[in-house]
Amino acid sequence: MARTIATIYNAMITEKETFSNLSNLSPTAQANPAQSLLTDLTSTSKVAIWRLIFYVIAVAIWIHESLWDIFLANVQTIISNAIPGTLQWYVATIKAFQYGYALTWNGSTFVYSTIDSTAICVNQCAITLSEGTLNIRVATLAGGTILQPLSVAQETALIEYIQNIKIAGTQFNVINQAADLLQIAYTVYYNPLIIYYNSSNGSDPLNGSLISNPSVFPVNNAILNYIQTLDQIFFNGNFQVSDLTDAIQAAEGITNVVATTVNAKSGSGAYQNILSVTGQIYQTAAGYLAIDPAYPLSSAITYIANQ
Amino acid sequence: MIFNVNFSNVINNLIPGFLRKPKFQAILNVFASALQYVNNEFYAETQSVFYYLKFNAQVIYLTKYLNDQYDNVQRRISISDGSTPNVIYLYNESEAAAPFYLYNESETLPNGTANPVYFYNNVPSIGTYDYYVNIPLELSTLASQVKGAVNQFNPANKTFYVNVI
Numbered sequence: 001m002a003r004t005i006a007t008i009y010n011a012m013i014t015e016k017e018t019f020s021n022l023s024n025l026s027p028t029a030q031a032n033p034a035q036s037l038l039t040d041l042t043s044t045s046k047v048a049i050w051r052l053i054f055y056v057i058a059v060a061i062w063i064h065e066s067l068w069d070i071f072l073a074n075v076q077t078i079i080s081n082a083i084p085g086t087l088q089w090y091v092a093t094i095k096a097f098q099y100g101y102a103l104t105w106n107g108s109t110f111v112y113s114t115i116d117s118t119a120i121c122v123n124q125c126a127i128t129l130s131e132g133t134l135n136i137r138v139a140t141l142a143g144g145t146i147l148q149p150l151s152v153a154q155e156t157a158l159i160e161y162i163q164n165i166k167i168a169g170t171q172f173n174v175i176n177q178a179a180d181l182l183q184i185a186y187t188v189y190y191n192p193l194i195i196y197y198n199s200s201n202g203s204d205p206l207n208g209s210l211i212s213n214p215s216v217f218p219v220n221n222a223i224l225n226y227i228q229t230l231d232q233i234f235f236n237g238n239f240q241v242s243d244l245t246d247a248i249q250a251a252e253g254i255t256n257v258v259a260t261t262v263n264a265k266s267g268s269g270a271y272q273n274i275l276s277v278t279g280q281i282y283q284t285a286a287g288y289l290a291i292d293p294a295y296p297l298s299s300a301i302t303y304i305a306n307q
Numbered sequence: 308m309i310f311n312v313n314f315s316n317v318i319n320n321l322i323p324g325f326l327r328k329p330k331f332q333a334i335l336n337v338f339a340s341a342l343q344y345v346n347n348e349f350y351a352e353t354q355s356v357f358y359y360l361k362f363n364a365q366v367i368y369l370t371k372y373l374n375d376q377y378d379n380v381q382r383r384i385s386i387s388d389g390s391t392p393n394v395i396y397l398y399n400e401s402e403a404a405a406p407f408y409l410y411n412e413s414e415t416l417p418n419g420t421a422n423p424v425y426f427y428n429n430v431p432s433i434g435t436y437d438y439y440v441n442i443p444l445e446l447s448t449l450a451s452q453v454k455g456a457v458n459q460f461n462p463a464n465k466t467f468y469v470n471v472i
Binding site for chain 2: 049052053055056057059060061063064067068070071074075078079082083085103105108109110163164165166167168169170171
């Protein structure tokens, strides 16, 4: 912290007073040396010249001390913005990746010369650490709602980007694959005053809709909303059967829910029965889930009227 | 931020006009000359520190730093990943890990391809570095300097090797 001009000036005066052969010089410590100096300089006082010398030197020293403060503040600012190399930092940096742009040196840091939000393609990213290797799961949003893998070209560019921005020596894998597929079958007990179900025609397209609004299918919407929330808010989170069941249970007009089939699989692997897994939890390989189109929701829900 | 100050100008501006006599200005400048020297040193140090602080262990920054320092024109210094050693862990049966089989040379592997397993000594050898700093042959005499420069930024848990190519 730089001393004030007055402090420096008075320190010099104090030092001067330790020399007896300078005792004829009578500038004394001043609360405001600049003000009294101005007054003295317009007088015929010879002493004012000495005081001026002291004052000028004090100002010069003060400037220099102030520069130290500024320098220290600048260094602290830079250090506080230092690259932490944490998993959160990697996630944030990867999400800032712009497809089709190269990082350029702006004189102090590597940046994108143009910020183009339309070129940002990694909408979801989660990183886990496994035996010293970063497993980086990524996905992009198609149409603003559906997660899907990056294109091969995007993935290639992303890998090159990570090669550049990563801390040297860091091993990583980019996991960019289609959603893990979910095959579900639920039996739901519904309130027939609210939910439409044509028991004589199980394939009636309006089955499961609200009587008051046939365009709304509460159970289907609850399932899709749950999966979308899991994918987009808790990307790479655990899928728990109880959470899905709770989401369906909370749908309008539904009184009871029983999960009969909940299977999940990654890629071309075999389906795994989640109901038989301890805790009924499934960790996605891709980081996100989707309903298997081969098992659409329209045939996955068995409706039983609550009598 | 400007850290270099011309104290001669500062002092001259602080002297009232009617006192700006050459001798008086000169003696004050003599007083400030020592401070000017300190400021010049300080300025050089700030520039050095600010330059250094621009860089870190990120590949893109470290590569730029090394090329700026040692191969500013051709910029041939690069950084490549170390190969991960194929470490084989042995487990107790109770740990239920997937079994790992070793075969005789004469045996055909299940996948029909050559898949030899190498055993390494527990000393630095191929595959034990986290990354390589590749420098051209012409700069081989600077290898130790490059190593020192990389060490300024190298994370504590990473190993590297300056590889002359």
